[in-house]
Amino acid sequence: MKHRHTHITLAAIVLIMLCSCVREQFTPSGLSGGEGYLYLQFGTAQNIEISTKASLKAESENRIMNLYLFVFDGNGRKIHSKFYDELERVNTEAELSSFDEGWYKVNSTEYGKSSTGTIKLKAPTGSGFKIYVFANIDGDMVKISSELLSHNIDTEDDIKNFKVYINQETTSRNGYFPMSGSIDNVTIKDGSNVSASNIQLERIDSKVVFTFKTGTRPDKRGQVIKSFEPKGWKVFNIPKTSYLMGHDEDACNVDPTTPTGDYSQYASMFFDSEWMNFEEFPDDKTSSFSFYMMENRQHPKNTSFTDYQQRSKRIKTSTGLNATQDVEYTSLSGKTGTKSRRLFENANDFSTYVMVSAKVTMELTGEEEGQTLGGYVQYIIHLGDWSSTIHNDDGKHWDDDEYSGVTNFETRRNVTYNYTVTINSVDNIRIEVETSDGANIENQPGAFGWVTVxxxxxxxxxxxxxxxxxxxxxxxxxxxxxxxxxxxxxxxxxxxxxxxxxxxxxxxxxxxxxxxxxxxxxxxxxxxxxxxxxxxxxxxTNRLFTETTSFRSADDNAESDGSGETGLAGYHNDGxxxxxxxxxxxxxxxxxxxxxxxxxxxxxxxxxxxxxxxxxxxxxxxxxxxxxxxxxxxxxxxxxxxxxxxxxxxxxxxxxxxxxxxxxxxxxxxxxxxxxxxxxxKSIKSIFNTDEDYTILQNAWGLESVDEYASVVNAYDKDGYNSKDSGKNTDIFNGLANSVFEWGLAPSGVTVGDITTIQSGVRWDKYLDYETENSVPQMQSDYKYLRYICLSRNRDNNGNGIIERDELKWYLASIQQLVGIYVGGGVLDKSIRLYNRTTAERNSNEPSVWRQHIISSTNYEGENRPTVLWGEEGTSTGHLLGSFNWGDGLTSYTVRCVRNLGLSDDAPIKDAPDDFITATKNSDGSYTFECTHINTNALRYYTTRELDLGDENSELNHLYKKFETAPADKTWSTGGLSFKDLNNSVSAYGSSVYAGYCPDGYRLPNQVELAVMRYYTGSGSGENSIVSSGYYPSRTYWSFGVLGVGGTGKDGGNKYGFCADAGNIALSASASFTKARCVRDVRVE
Known part of the structure; x- marks a missing residue:
């Protein structure tokens, strides 16, 4: 592993004020005796450019939104303190001379450049003062506020010993990164203006980035890895607390000699993340993820080893098992529980480590040539600061890599750690297993899993x-x-x-x-x-196999499904x-x-x-x-x-x-x-909450992992993009009901609202051709279209040749189910999400390659054509012909087959499973949306702050557990704003209070929140929703648009980001916004 780290640069963007606003300021009252003005310059430490979907960009990591300043005399007594919020900030440094106190900033949007600014304060005169400055307090992630500081800080020792705690057990951040800095030996002169040296602000967080690469170096058997498919990652031993100012020791320091029986005393000061998906795939052999955490610098148990592989070596029991210790803990929500902790031989048992799961396949050589190796493996990687020289191209192997500093397990504040992990083989796992009957050999203690040859x-x-x-x-x-x-x-x-x-x-x-x-x-x-x-x-067939003493002919073994087809002859019954x-x-x-x-x-x-x-x-x-x-x-x-x-x-x-x-x-x-x-x-995948303690959710739906015949069957019906649907498939949620009508299996005289069963007597072989090759879909030629393809995911379970109600389990997803797959995409592997093009396909300039449109089972009202979701845009929809007309002549489509979960197979077809969102209209006109049915790994953190501007694939575009809309639209009279100008203004000042785009306490919605308003208010068709009249903005830009790829964007349309356009979620090109429907998170414990 190669390791690099650089101090984090907190720089932010120079944003133009785009709306008229008035700050309440007062004419300076002047200086009294024993007072002076101090102009304190501040700046932020520098950072290297490392950003993924879960980590934030320079604009966010470098933002300074408020400051709290304390002045202490030489005896550590507080002589002055002042909170500087956004309303006290001036637009130019020159304006500071007009006020007694205030501040000015220039936030940088670039990595490698610091945010800078000046604080003006009026304070008692003297020398030998020490000044402390804290930035971005009153956020949601860390328990630190202006009120908390004002009530608890009286002396310098109070500052030094002040601990902060996280408010949410998450590895994400909301763009309000707490920072701290101090400066010594400051003098304030009587009746004078004095400028102090620059004070450097450092984040209290660390940033960790992992990049995994598929290697090319042969292992000791001469075998080369064929593929590395990441499945997930999880972080263990994340601190919940830290000192506000840097200390030599952590706020929760666990002595490495602590008896394991005493671990419960410390367990509540740490947490483990959930399993998460990888976020970035720069190319087909590279994947990455990132996270934030408070510093963790636990001392190791042993520093005498020099081999990197020993960093994660486990303690063994007398029987050779890996030792663990059960500890009791309490979560932030007050929930108590017990967890089993891994025990390590060298690392402190509370040092932070990452576990990564993946699927690896190998090209086998020598005596094993022609065989297939597949392994599901997990890697434990302890964080720390070490150096390495990796020999990838000189014919050397595992034991030739060189490491130094391998006993360092520290993760320090204000440092970015970039870990590059190259996977060359699963051979060490094979060696560990193949020698397990003899000595207990572990060549790579941090790697384990199961391997199949x-x-x-x-x-x-x-x-x-x-x-x-x-x-x-x-x-x-x-x-x-x-x-x-x-x-x-x-x-x-x-x-x-x-x-x-x-x-x-x-x-x-x-x-x-x-x-x-x-x-x-x-x-x-x-x-x-x-x-x-x-x-x-x-x-x-449902005929069970039996061997016979006499030979049976093909006619003797004829099929029992009524088809009259002959079977296989032999000394058996062909069962x-x-x-x-x-x-x-x-x-x-x-x-x-x-x-x-x-x-x-x-x-x-x-x-x-x-x-x-x-x-x-x-x-x-x-x-x-x-x-x-x-x-x-x-x-x-x-x-x-x-x-x-x-x-x-x-x-x-x-x-x-x-x-x-x-x-x-x-x-x-x-x-x-x-x-x-x-x-x-592969298991059924679902966006729904799978916590067994969440008993309110009884049923749901799940989906397949891939449309395996997408390259073979890609037309909706025989007329291609000009095909019509039945016109009766009108349910936006119940895909099974729609599909039965689309397949021609609905009894006459019923609708999607009252259908209970299917026609009787229809044969499976009307649609399916069973005896085809593996690579050919089992569909009759007249039905080898996407409209019917999900039928082939089912089976004639009783072998009678007739389609029975309880045999129709898999069906074509409705439009709202497709939207659900997008909304809950955070819990799904990249290959399973609606838009799953490879990196090479995304980078293609050919629309038929980079675009991906998914056909639903829901009719597009007034068109008699199916509704199509534009995967490259997330929630944008249209009808099939429109997909061709406005999608650059796209003619190749895909579908998603889903099935109900928790409902009986013979349940009335009209009975749809539970929805993933519950909407309630309140008496004041606002709407509340409960999202707890969605898997928690697909949801984001809680925030009272403005969401940062992010693209449709980022965590910023996820839902929280619960949110509500403002009672009415918020309009502004300063003129229409483009997507870019509006969001630049919001990034600079927020959308409420000062900017005036939202009521106090509300913010602009992201694309998914806007889509929820479109689908869950009014009738659900979008035409009479609360965002159906004109344009409504979002905080989500398009990754293929101007802000994502530059120029005029991928489709050349100068499209920036997402909005509601007359009830549909679309991309804003020429939209001019004069109103918004704002939202806010509602805290759920």
């Missing part, structure tokens, strides 16, 4: 029903002519169980306590030469196998093949299903039928609950390893599985 393939499946052909080659089950399968088994990993079956006395598998019934298998058909089809899939059946069958076939290889003779006499007499060509092919990643009941203990979905939604992939053997490290942190084939399935 599959001889054939690792089949990755989405969360819906899926079928996939799999091939078992005989050569992968043999060592020479010996069938090496007797010691092979199978292994399963799900949210409900993990492990392999026990083996009974009779050699049969005992699967007690294992969740394995979600994958079934059926032998593939054969061609005229008796060779298995290795690509063509089978259809699902469905579970994993135990399949493993048993494959082992038996391997032994039959072994007998023939050894004894020769007539191959057919051995009744072996391997399809070639040449071992290198012999194979058995099956179709795997993977159930949707959904549980109606606990698969181990039984019993169902309306909120059971919270236990398996947004979880890690579940997997089944076929013909496998596994090893686990002695500390049980890492495992390695070798298999012939591994099936991994």
């Amino acid at each position: 599959a001889k054939e393939e690792i089949a990755i499946c989405d969360s819906h029903y899926e079928s996939r052909t799999l091939t078992f080659h005989a050569k992968n089950m043999f060592e020479g002519t010996h069938a090496a399968v007797d010691d092979l088994s199978w292994r399963v990993v799900t949210p409900f169980s993990e492990g392999s079956p026990e083996v009974g006395r009779d050699g049969e598998d005992i699967p007690a306590g294992l969740d394995y019934k979600w994958v079934h298998f059926r032998l593939n058909k054969k061609d005229s030469d008796g060779k298995f089809y290795d690509q063509s899939r089978r259809k699902y 469905l196998m579970d994993i135990m059946d399949l493993v048993k069958y494959l082992k038996a076939q391997a032994h039959k093949y072994e007998s023939w290889l050894r004894n020769g003779g007539n191959y057919d006499d051995y009744k072996c299903d391997f399809d070639s007499e040449e071992i290198d060509k012999a194979k058995i092919c099956v179709t795997a039928f993977v159930d949707e990643y959904y549980y109606d009941a606990d698969p181990i203990f039984g019993g169902s609950s309306p909120t059971l979905w919270k236990r398996f939604v947004n979880q890690s992939d579940r997997s089944i390893h076929l013909l496998s053997n596994s090893n686990t490290s002695k500390d049980l942190e890492s495992s390695s599985t070798g298999s012939v084939i591994t099936i991994q399935q």
